[in-house]
Amino acid sequence: MKFPFPLPFSFRIASLKSGLFWRTFFLLGALTTTSMTAWVGMISVVQHEPQVQQISSQVISVVTITHAALTHSAPELRRELLLDLVSNEGIRVLTLEDDDLVDPPADNALMPDIEKLVKAKLGEDTRFSSKVNGVSGFWVSFKIDDDDYWLMLERERIRGLTGIQWVGWASVVSVVSLLGAAFISSLINLPLRRLTQATRAFAQGKRPDPLPEKGPIEIMEANRSFNQMVDDLQQVESDRAVILAGISHDLRTPLARMQLEVEMANLSNDAREGIQSDIGQMDAIIGQFLDYARPTEASSFVNVDVSELLRDTAHEAGRIPELRVSTDIADDAHVMGNATDLKRVINNLIENARRYGRTPGGDATEIDIKCAVKGTHANKRVVIEVQDHGSGVPDDQIDQLLKPFTRLDTARGQANGAGLGLAIVERVLQRHGAELNVSNRDGGGLLIQIAMKGL
Known part of the structure; x- marks a missing residue:
């Protein structure tokens, strides 16, 4: 038997870790996390080449069009053209100076392949930077005649260079998955928790409310069997009470007659005391049987x-x-x-x-x-x-x-x-x-x- 009062905190923590709810929750969470990690890795591998091609083509096209526009425009209209590129297209063109403060390009898995494709089209002397003179963006150099220029594209136009969006979406999916795992674990654990509570109540001598006979077939059969067991045991208790009442009457009545006959019989004191002792022991044994079988209602x-x-x-x-x-x-x-x-x-x-x-x-x-x-x-x-x-x-x-x-x-x-x-x-x-x-x-x-x- 066990103590009915609260258990130590360390024992409750151990029970919590070993409970079916938390085991199911952690297993579902681990499965979801593993699946999501594999999915992200697969998507990253599959889309790597198309994304590199897309970004490289976009950079080459912008540089080529800008180069052509500046080359074929009248000198007096170039300033107006540059302002238009900045305001409407988010493209900034600056003269490349030797004293420019140039930061290296972004460090990600796509950048080396992008550089390789862009240089193949624009020339090996093409330079890349993530920040020039304190201004952040996607910077790429090009030449017009013998002059070098910087062309800056806003980062928003070059997608896929950072993993921030992937991390954000992965976080959202993780939270949703964990909430789903908790919900599924609760659904799985609820019928078992009901069965445990009903079993504990029945062990304490109480009659639990019937368990709902619905849900998955395994749970339904278990609840139906438990309800049937409770009904059967209650019937056994009722029948036993009737049987014990009969035993008490049928056995103690002749014992009482025997006791009376012994008192009235012409016996020696030793014989009378011996028979009375035997009758007393028989009555005590019957009492023990009744005490052992008598139910105690909570x-x-x-x-x-x-x-x-x-x-x-x-x-x-x-x-x-x-x-x-x-x-x-x-x-x-x-x-x-x-x-x-x-x-x-x-x-x-x-x-x-x-x-x-x-x-x-x-x-x-x-x-x-x-x-x-x-x-x-x-x-x-x-x-x-x-x-x-x-x-x-x-x-x-x-x-x-x-x-x-x-x-x-x-x-x-x-x-x-x-x-x-x-x-x-x-x-x-x-x-x-x-x-x-x-x-x-x-x-x-x-x-x-x-x-x-x-x-």
């Missing part, structure tokens, strides 16, 4: 004052001559539960200690009952301990104690009963969402510890 849980319950139980046990009960019970220990069932748990533990926990060589059984409240308000736990001072149990046989119909006679002495005492304890505590821990006590004896969520 709807019956109320605020139980564990401190008061333990004090009352210890006081009642202290009346038994062969028991010596010592207590160390904290005040204001409260839990949600069924007070009758919790008292039955403590009584079973005390009876178990009385039968099997007698101090070696002693004339009585010593039992220690402790209760402590641990943790903060949001993570409060009530820890109950019942321990005896007997011979204990071999460590390799402790797990056997909680199994129904099991008695470790060789370790704990000869026993009467069905061997359901600790099995009943575990069954009741499991329905209360508590943890049961059985171990050997330091100094001898058995230590039984119960941890429950406190209020």
Whole structure:
């Protein structure tokens, strides 16, 4: 069993990383990123040559047309032509001077191939620059007669020289892909989360709402099977209650007749006491069966004052001559539960200690009952301990104690009963969402510890 209170932060983080939602999300995200990277790489390779051809042709055409326009225009009209090129076409033509401050051309995958094609058409002495005298643009040199000139094209007209647009589009696609991965992961995880919550509620003794029988066929079949299982188990519980009521009546009625007949029969005191003892044991065994099978409904849980319950139980046990009960019970220990069932748990533990926990060589059984409240308000736990001072149990046989119909006679002495005492304890505590821990006590004896969520 597990603690019902909040888990440590590190454990929650580990669960988050290993959850189905995040695994699906990361797998879809990785797949999308890999696909997008491959797509961008493929597009870059495929369009490299056409883009180089397009940009080179554009640069060659602009330089050639500008060269022809300046060569064939009248000298007095050249200034007006240059102003028109700047204002209408975004083309600037300047005289190339030896003292010009020239930056190298843009460093990208296209530029070397562009330079090669342009130089093949305009001449090997053609120069390129990304900035001349502090002015950014796509600069290329050309000659008119013996004079050198700079021609500048605005960068907007030369597409594909930078990867900014690719990065922008890739970012948009990545965000959209991750949102899609989160949405798909939620759709996949939602039915499983519903099933988990319903299973947890059913394990705590509650009847969960029927799961929706729709969606993918696998989810639909799983939900339908779970709903059918809940209905079947509820029917089994109902049938078992009827059967147990019949067993209680059919067996205890003849036992009561036998008890009456023994009282009225002409028997010796030893024979009468022996038969009465056997009848009492049979009645106790029937009671154990009923306690083990009796369901504990979560709807019956109320605020139980564990401190008061333990004090009352210890006081009642202290009346038994062969028991010596010592207590160390904290005040204001409260839990949600069924007070009758919790008292039955403590009584079973005390009876178990009385039968099997007698101090070696002693004339009585010593039992220690402790209760402590641990943790903060949001993570409060009530820890109950019942321990005896007997011979204990071999460590390799402790797990056997909680199994129904099991008695470790060789370790704990000869026993009467069905061997359901600790099995009943575990069954009741499991329905209360508590943890049961059985171990050997330091100094001898058995230590039984119960941890429950406190209020």
